Amino acid sequence: MRAVVAVLLFVTAVHAALWGVLREKQEAPDFKGMIPSLSYAPFEGTAHPDVDNIPTVEKIRADLKKLSTITRAIRLYSSTGGVEMVPAIANEFGLKVTVGAWIDKNADRNEREIASAVELAKKNPNVIGIVVGNETLYRDELKLEDLVEYIRRVKRQVTVPVTTGEIWNIWRDNPQLASSVDFIAAHILPYWENFTDAQAVDQAVHLYGVLRETFPGKRIVIAEFGWPSEGYNLRNAIPGPFRQAVVLRNFVTRAEAIGMDYNIVEAIDQPWKFFEGGVGPYWGVLNASREPKFPWTGPIVNPDHWKNASIALLVGILLSLPILQIVGATALQALVLSTAANAVGAWAATIFAYQQTHYFVWGSAFALTLGCILLIPLLLIALARIEEIAAIAFGRKPLRLLTAERSEKLRAAADAEQKYPKVSIHIPAYREQPDMLKLTLDAVARLDYPNFECVVIINNTPDPAYWQPIQDHCRMLGERFIFINAEKVEGFKAGALRIAMDRTAADAEVIGIIDADYVVEPNWLKDLVPAFNDPRVGLVQAPQDHRDGDRSLMHYIMNGEYAGFFDIGMVQRNEANAIIVHGTMCLIRRSAMDMAGGWAGDTICEDSDLGLAIMQHGWLTHYTKERYGYGVLPDTYEAFKKQRHRWAYGGFQIIKKHWRRFMPGASRMTQDQKREFGMGWLNWLGAESLGVVVAILNIIWVPIIAFADISIPDNILTLPIIASFVISLAHFIVLYRLRVKIGLWQMLGAMIAAMSVQWTVSRAVADGLIKDHLPFTVTSKGGKSTMSIEFQAFWEAVIGVLLLISCGVLVFSNNSKQVTEIYIFAGVLVLQSLPFLSAVMIAILENSRANDFQWWRNTTVRTAELIGLRPVAMPPIDVSHPDAQREAS
Incomplete structure (x- = not known):
């Protein structure tokens, strides 16, 4: 703690010294x-x-x-x-x-x-x-x-x-x-x-x-x-x-x-x-x-210089105080965070100075006020990302993560006591491909755990071609496998899981949930169930992963994008006992589920909803980044976007449902848990929505700048947007390189995939604001869907092109004046177009030959042959051919 305090004082002193050195005279x-x-x-x-x-x-x-x-x-x-x-x-x-x-x-x-x-x-x-x-x-x-x-x-x-x-x-x-x-x-x-x-x-x-x-x-x-x-x-x-x-x-x-x-x-x-x-x-x-x-x-000096410096230092100090609450913070971690806090303080002083020296008509005052209001959450998001960079790059190693070594110790203790609580594995399925679901059941049958059952519930699938082969397969696998075919089930996946709970063995203490496409490893239960020997533990979550990432280039980058959430965000949230529960590869203590009210059908993310409710009752949760199961990726880009829309819309539903429980004394959640969920929602739903809103507002503002000679104060509005983009870029690259075991090209593709859903997430938030109950949309997997004939990034293309056109209008109209602030603003428009153009890029890629890995391999070979790096194999000469005989003579 002394080192952290010393760092904060050092950064504040340097900040004050910079104001002194940079005082213009x-x-x-x-x-x-x-x-x-x-x-x-x-x-x-x-x-x-x-x-x-x-x-x-x-x-x-x-x-x-x-x-x-x-x-x-x-x-x-x-x-x-x-x-x-x-x-x-x-x-x-x-x-x-x-x-x-x-x-x-x-x-x-x-x-x-x-x-x-x-x-x-x-x-x-x-x-x-x-x-x-x-x-x-x-x-x-x-x-x-x-x-x-x-x-x-x-x-x-x-x-x-x-x-x-x-x-x-x-x-x-x-x-x-x-x-x-x-x-x-x-x-x-x-x-x-x-x-x-x-x-x-x-x-x-x-x-x-x-x-x-x-x-x-x-x-x-x-x-x-x-x-x-x-x-x-x-x-x-x-x-x-x-x-x-x-x-x-x-x-x-x-x-x-x-x-x-x-x-x-x-x-x-x-x-x-x-x-x-x-x-x-x-x-x-x-x-x-x-x-x-x-x-x-x-001498000519700014009489308000030290007033501005005082504001900058005060804001920097106030934003640095939360660093003192970080348990086990390192000196380098504190240095990064305090530097960021003081940078925000300098920005706040700039706003004050600008307001003191400028006059505003109604329109410009409104634009500046609205811009600053929108920038506040943007800066909070940027600070949260800097905090995550500092924690992962310079902070202590994760302490609560269920590593392979810790799981081994827990398993050894369970083996010594022969303590194997009964696990009931629930697999909900809706119109799933029978061959794919059979692979899932076969993997469950191979589990190296002595005390489990498996409840398979087919819901709202009247076509016997889907459920009959599964019923037969369950009979073949034995009495551990319970088959249910339920029609007219309400509440989507949650409704099906409630029916599965009704058929669960009375002595089952732990409920395991896996999706119908997941092939689990034999040691899944034996490694993770021993964590429940601690009576305070209510839930253990393992990451999702996929086994078909090499199906196409699009699936390859999708898989890289998913990995970031499970290897970065979930690991960090686990340190605050604030993981997001996702409805596969999770194990839940039955009594914790009962205390939380079971599966709720009033949100379409019933898994995250239940996990949050369990935490609100004071249960501990654990996370491991070890892979114990592999599913399949969404078939198409359309399915990928629909899945992300469902997650975002469900997340917004959860906010509306649970926000009161975040009030003081309203639940048993700690301040760290509340902070992680609050910042997580802001960092995801807020950042994407804010990005779209600011982009659209900037498009509207462009004619005013281009034709009414009203400029943008770059050090207040545009530079923070650029800084936030740079921070987001650094956040992605640094954390992926440190935590996610994928190659450089897959990482860059994952970045494009992550940006491509900005419009999708923002539209989900807008739907959450005006619509209470959208239907649950099943993600098409396992090759059961075909690509839509519609272009899957139409609105993204419209907005992206408008942003680029707006940039061109600004550059062209500014050619005679060459106002620096306008050029900076034009650059901001290009940056804002990247998420929308990323969606267009993937939508085009999906329907092109470049989406096929074989095309890239063939192209590489042909290029190598053309530049002489690879010898070209010549066809053999037919000596019986007259031309060959004449050549020989």
Whole structure:
């Protein structure tokens, strides 16, 4: 325990040190003067001025009082909608005003704007100029001659200088415009021209010189210069609070040095400008709360850095505390878990920082909130998988596992005492192939155990071709084999097993359950029944395995996928006495079954239901990973998916049935057992369902990103998805390599098979939410079913293709902007498509020649012959053939 505590303190200290080392601090020239002019709009919130965002006199006065401490003048962009109140209030604080008249395609509004601007210039002595239109030509709102006419009209009515605001190259390319104004008001915004923050000031000064050379003798004013503090990158131009501070401090220093007239855009952040892309709201030197974003003198630092660090450390510590409850945790195990916990803490701090520095319209706020809500279970799943990696790779070896050595000791003790409790083996069968079931019965007959019976119950199978051969075979095998043919059985498999219990010998103490396709090893009972000599043991479970994994490539990877559950998950759950009972190869104490209420017919996973009920009554369970029985795999991919749907739907039924028993004091289950079941359900049902929901939501969100210029905060939403995918990949590969005895290629195939059922499991969960009692579907095995003519991955193909198309749309639409966050999001869509495309791959494989191992062997031989690695056998020459005789001569 001391070592674990030391590790936790070490990781926390390293985490704190990283926050200290990574604290950004930049130097820039000090600016102690007054900014000549700032763009000002007296609007608040996210409502557009044209909708309902009329400023009040009090608010304007408060704004201008604060601005009067940092600037000598302000520039306006309109003269109506409440802005007309600004010049008079600005005069109270000694602020000069450049009035703006907003000009666009609305002729009536244009007239009102011009009339108001003219009136403001006449009535307010602090008005020093009028800007008629703002980037009107750039937006292609008016023709050049029409804008010039508006300018001339205003000039005739006022005595102050009149101009228009346009991007620098519009002035350069339109000398007629320059000759029509009193001074040139040029906008130079290097961000929009793909210059880096390091190039921004040099570029602005250079373009200022270009305009001076182009229009000698004309007054040149840089009417807009700025850099955004947040938002997306535009190719090489990257916004950011430090970048904004450095750019502006460098610019004003250079501008003052060369005597440049300039105006900084803008005074206060304008959240309503979200339609200008991700950077639109973030050009102010003050935030929307009217607080300075950065100092104009001294080093530039993040004032909230240590607040964010404290949140990260606090969350990391809180998530690390459960490590102290792990019995026998090793130092390396604690190191991995604590590192993961602190990484989540850093992510939490990032969310807090993002929320503090960004503005949200309803849609983006909703998307971010929903995204974070969905990411919480995703992170819990990722942490659970990291915990399993740490436990298996660096933790102690399993202590409760029934190994071959432990079974041998228990068996020796039972042999010494001649203690062989009677076992009643139950084999339910529904329309099973007689030849396959005979193999199962023959294997039972060979069991090396002196005290057992076998009850075979054929249910709801009226065709004598299925049951008559089995009845005859049971008679041949002897009195130990009891045959039952029951019709109109209700409750599916559970109903049949209840009938079998009624015919079970009174002195049977242990009930064994095997499926009709399982061939058991002779030592099954002799190795495992002795575990029941401990009166606390209620159940012993052995893994499933299969004997037909080489039937095809598809069956080969299926078998590898099944093995992972039995060799990894079940072994770990067994350490907490929280195994999942599956309805074959399990042994149940009869009294434990009776106490739990027997086989229930209200779920279609009656085996897992009964096992959980046994644990809730306080019984111990044991698991062995030794193989004692081999069944057959589902015949087709359709059968594989139906089986997985039944398991997932049944699991959800069990959650709805038993969740109350997980409340404190509601059962005899321990906290570890409750945790294993809860995290197991979340890790399986939750992860698959969440993956589908997030994928579909992302498809819906793509048009908004592509066509509405709303970006995704990569460090909050997309990067955790990528990290979770990487963790899931590492979880699969590491644990398979450590625990599952299969080759690399089978492991990769198993990964594809595991991903391919994501849609199936999520659909089962959806069915569980809206449907109470779906019928039990028997898994087709033993070659009794043929492949469906329908494509078995239609919906997976639809969603997978939509995800890839969405990725293409994002990449294509982002080609001109090259926003990094959008490229990352496009990559996330590709990752999310993999489970769906895995299903498509297997569905195609099933119907192709590549599913046949012989095809691969032939292909390997032909390839080797073509490249010369294998000699090609030539046919013998027939010497009697005339061509051969001529060749010889």
